[in-house]
Amino acid sequence: MKKQIVLATIATLATGSVYATKARMNALGQDQDRGSFYIDDTRNVFRNAARINKTNNYVVTEWGDATAAGGASTPKAEGGFFRSAGSFNYGLYLGSDITDQGGDTALAGYADSLAGTTTGPVFGETGFKGRSNDLDLFFGGDAGVEWGGRLHYANGSQEQVAGSSKKEQSTLELGLGMVMGDLNAYVNYVLNDEHKVGDNNADKFEDDGSMNIGVGYNWMDFTFYVDYKKQGAKYTNATAAANTTDQTVLNIGAGYIKEVSSTSRMFTDFGFRMTDAEDKDGTTATNNLEASRSELPLTVGFETDATSWLTLRGSIGQNIVVNSQKTKAGSAAELSGTRDNTTNVNAGATLNFGKLMIDGTIGTNGTTGAASGTKSGALDLDRLMTQVAVHYWF
Amino acid sequence: MRFKGLMALLLATSMVSVSATVARLKALGMDETDNEGSYFIEDDRNIFLNVANVNDYADSVIIELGGSGKILGANTQTRTDADEAPKAKGGVIRKIGEMTYGIYVGNESNTSSLLRVVGTSSAAIPTGAETTALSGADNQIEAFVGGKASFANWGASVVYASDKYHTATARGKDTAHAVKFGLKNEKWDALLNISTGTKVERVSSAVSDEFDGSLGFHVGGGYHVNENGKAYGFLKKFDWDQKSTSTTPSSVEGGFTTYALGYGHQMKAGNGNFFSSVEYRHKEIEVKFATKASAKNVFIPLMVGYEYNLNSWLTLRGSVTQKLWGYRENNNYSSLNALARGLANAEFGTDTSGKEVTFDNTTDVRAGASLNLGKVRIDGLIGLGSNNGTINAAGTEKGSLDLDRLMARVGMVYSF
Secondary structure (H helix, E strand, O other), X not given: OHHHHHHHHHHHHOOOOOOOOHHHHHHOOOEOOOEOOXXXXXXXXXXXXXXXXXXXXXXXXXXXXXXXXXXXXXOEOEEEEEEEEOOEEEEXXXXXXXXXXOOOOXXXXXXXXXHOOOOOOEEOOOOOOOOOOOEEEEEEEEOXXXXXXXXXXXXXEEOOOOXXXXXXXEEEEEEEEEEEOOEXXXXXXXXXXXXXXXXXXXXXXXXXXXXXXXXXXEEOOEEEEEEEEEEEEEEEEOOEEEEEEEEEEEEEEEEEEEEEEOOEEEEEEXXXXXEEEEEEOOOOHHHOEEEEEEEEEEEEEEEEEOOOOEEEXXXXXXEEEEEEEEEEEOOOOOEEEEOOOOOEEEEEEEEEEOOEEEEEEEOOEXXXXXXXXXXXXXXXXXXXXXXXXXXXXX | OHHHHHHHHHOOOOOOOOOOOHHHHHHOOOOOOOOOOOOXXXXXXXXXXXXXXXXXXXXXXXXXXXXXXXXXXXXXXXXXXXXXXXXXXXXXXXXXXXXXXXXXXXXXXXXXHHHHHHOOOOOOOOOOOOOOOOOOOOOOEEEEEEEEOOOOEEEEEEEEEEEEEEOOOEEEEEEEEEEEEXXXXXXXXXXXXXXXXXXXXXXXXXXOEEEEEEEEEEEEEEEEOOOOEEEEEEEEEEEEEEEEOOOOOOEEEEEEEEEEEEEEEEEEEOOEEEEEEEEEEEEEXXXXXXXXXXXXXXXXXXXXEEEEEOOOOEEEEEEEXXXXXXXXXXXXXXXXXXXXXXXXXXXXXXXXXXXXXXXXXXXXEEEEEEEEEOOEEEEEEEOOEOOOOOEOOOOOOOOOOOOOEEEEEEEEEEEO
C-alpha cells in the first residue's frame, strides 16, 4: 500500500515519466510488448488487463510504420486511449500485434531462431493475407478486487481473380487479469489466429495454443513473479504434411525498486529463464530441430528526472552463471554451448512538456547515424531518439 | 533474508558524485589496450586498474553504450572494444555500512582477445578465411569488495568468464578467471592483479588449437611526490603455451610484457584542470615458433590535457599526445596467422625485420565532453566524425565537430 501511494504521488506530481511506452520498457531492459513484471508502466496492461485500473486517462501514440515488424529498431505504428468512467475503466488500442507470428512470410521456426540457424522447416508463406488493423478493447473495474479484460480482434480478406482462391486472416484473443492487494494474476490466450487460402483451406497457418499466464506478489519493495509463455503454430500446404513450431518460456524471478528520491529510482531484477523450442517437419524428420536455453539474467536500471523537462533512464543486463544453450537437429547428436554476447546496455529519455511527454530510446543508431539494430554507442543529435512515442495525460 | 541482502547489495542510498567513463579518460590521453584506467587522473574507470578505487565511487550505476564490439577481420568469435564499435558494459557500485560492493559485467579484456588470436595456429586462420580464431572471453562478470583500514583503503575483486560452443564442424570452450587486490591512501597506491587461469581450446577435424595461460600478473603503484604530481609505474606480464595439431613443434610458448615508469601532473585552473604526463614505456610480445615472431615498442609519450567546466551542465576536455622518442623492433610476422598479422600491424606497427625503426606521425589529439544532467552524467568522445559524419576509428579523424553524431563511445553514470 505504501509503495502504491508513493508511485501514485510521483505520477501525479511530476513529470509523468513513471508511466510510459515501449521505448521506456526497452531502455529499462524490460519486455516492450507486455511490459514489466514489477515496474509500473502503461505497457503492463497487455500482460495484466486489470492494470487499466491504475493507468488510465491518457492517449498514447507509438511512432512507426503500419507494416513494420515492431522491434526496437523497426517500430510499428500503434496507439490508443484509456479512460476512467465512474467505477469502471475502459480503453481502445489500435495496431498492437504482439502475438502475430508472421504467418504471411516464409519464416524459420522458433527452434531455428533460438539456435541462430535457418536450416529447419519453413512456416507460413508470402501468399497469405497479412495480419493488420489489430484492435484491442479493454474494460476493467475495482470491486475490492481489481479486475480487467482485454479482447483482441483482427480480420482481413482478399478476393482473388476468377480461378484463384480467396485469402483470409482472422485473429481473436482474450486477456483476463486481477489485482488483489499485493497479489496479481493474469492469463492471455489466443483463441484463434489463422491465415488461409482457398475454400478448402489447402494452405493454412494457424496458431497452436499460444498463451501467457502468470502470477506476481509484492513484498515490501520486491515483486516475485512466475510467468509462462507459449507460442505455437501449425503450417499446412496442399503438397506436404503439416509443419509445427512451438516455444515455451518460463520466467521465475524477483524485481526490486529502490525509490532514491521523488524524482529518481533504481530497478533490479534477477531470475531464472528456461526456453524450449521445437520445429517439426511433417515430411522430413531429419529437418526436425530442438533448441533450449537456461539463463540467469540480471538487470540493473535507473531512471531520474535530470531537469523539469528531461527524464533519463538506462539499464545494463547480462546472463550470470547460468547461460547454456542446446540444439538437436534430427537424429544427430545434441550440441551444447553458451550464448554469446548477452551483455545488453540500453538508454532512453523522456521530454516532459506538462501533460504531454515524448519518449524514445537513445544510443541505438549505427556509426552512420542510421537507425539500426547495431548499436555504435553514439549520442546522435540528428536522430536523437528512436522508437519515439508521445503520450498525453488528461 | 539472504536474497534480500543480495538485492540490497546492488542498490542503496547516499549521494556521491563520480567522475566518468572510458570516454573521459580516452579524451585525456589514456592509451591502454584495455582502457582500464589512469595511473594519475582520478576516475571511476580506475576500479579496473586498482580495485581500491571502488571505495571512492560508491553508489553509482555505470553503463557504457554499445553492442557486441568490433569484429576482427571476418572473425566473429573474438571481438574487441573499440571507439567506433564499443562493447556494451556496465555495473553498479554500492556502499553498505563501512564496506563497498560492486558488480560489473561485459568488461572483457582487449589484450585477452588479441592474445587468443595470436595463439591460434596459421592453419586454423588461413588468409581469406579468418573465421576460426580461438574464442575471446565473453559474458564476463567482476565482483568487487572494498573497505577502509587505518592506513589505506583496500579493495579486492574476482573476475570470471566462461563460454563454450559446439557446432557440426567444431567445438570449443573458454574459461578465464582472475583476482585483483589494491591499496590506496592520500599519498600512495598499489595494485596487484593476477590471472589465475586462462584456458581456451577449439577442436575440429581439420585442426585443433589450445591456448593455456601459464603466468599473468599486473603489479603497479604510484606516489604523490607533491600536491599536484604523482610518480607511477607498473609491470604487466602474461605468458602462455599454445598448442596445435598443425604445427611443429606442436607446443610453443608465448609471452607479453609491458612496463612503464612515469610522472603525471594535475593542476587546478579556475573551473577546470590542466593535466600533463610523461613516461617511459616498453611493451613486447613474442611467440617462439620455429621461426620466432616478435614485436617490441619502446617509447616516451608526452601528454598535455585539459578539462574545463563551461557551465553547470557542460564539461569539455581534450589532450594532445606525442611520442618524444621511441622505436619499434618487430620481426617474423609471417610466422603468425593471417588475422594476427593484421592485429600486430595495428598494435605494434609493421614488421621491421628485426631492425629498430622510429615511429612516424605519433601526434594524437582527442576531445570529449560531459553533459551533467542532475544525477546523470553523459560522457562521450567528440571529433571522431569523418567527412560524411560517420563515426570512424581513432586515427582517421577529419577534425570536424559534428552535431549530428555529437558523441561517440557514450557512457552514462547515475549517482544515487
